Amino acid sequence: MKVEKLFFPILFALLCNPxxxxxxxxxxxxxxxxxxxxxxxxxxxxxNGTGISGVYPSLAGADSLMNDIPEMLTWIVDGGEVNGVSHSFSLTDREVSDLLNYIRNSWGHEGEAILPEEVQPALQESEEGD
Structure with missing residues (x-):
C-alpha cells in the first residue's frame, strides 16, 4: 500500500523533470x-582547432583539455586577453558544458561528458585554487 502512495508522486516528478x-x-x-x-x-x-601560432592557442592535441577541467571552464567563461583586447563570453552552464564537450571530443580527443550541473562547482574549485 505504501509503495502505491509513493509511485505516482515519483512518476510525476520524473515526467515533469526531463x-x-x-x-x-x-x-x-x-x-x-x-x-x-x-x-x-x-x-x-x-x-580545425589549430589556433594561430603565438596568438590563439591550439586546441587540437592539447592535453590540458582532458586534464584540467576547472581551468578550461575558467577560460571559456572568463575568456582571455589578446593584444590588450579582452575576450569573455556570456554563456549558460548548459552552453559551457556543450562547448567543452565539443572541444573535448574533437580533433582526436575523446573526453567524458561534462554535465551542466558540474560547471559551477568546477569554476568554484578553480577560484579556490588561485
Whole structure:
C-alpha cells in the first residue's frame, strides 16, 4: 500500500523533470557545442582547432583539455586577453558544458561528458585554487 502512495508522486516528478527522466545525451551536447564553437570560437581557434601560432592557442592535441577541467571552464567563461583586447563570453552552464564537450571530443580527443550541473562547482574549485 505504501509503495502505491509513493509511485505516482515519483512518476510525476520524473515526467515533469526531463533532466531526471532521461540520461545526459553527450552526442546532442557535442552537436550544440559545435554550433557555439563555430559562431564564437572558430574565428580565432580555427575550425580545425589549430589556433594561430603565438596568438590563439591550439586546441587540437592539447592535453590540458582532458586534464584540467576547472581551468578550461575558467577560460571559456572568463575568456582571455589578446593584444590588450579582452575576450569573455556570456554563456549558460548548459552552453559551457556543450562547448567543452565539443572541444573535448574533437580533433582526436575523446573526453567524458561534462554535465551542466558540474560547471559551477568546477569554476568554484578553480577560484579556490588561485
Amino acid at each position: 533532466v531526471l527522466a532521461q540520461e545526459f545525451d553527450l552526442e546532442a551536447s557535442i552537436q550544440r557545442g559545435n554550433t557555439i564553437y563555430s559562431s564564437s570560437c572558430a574565428s580565432c581557434h580555427m575550425m
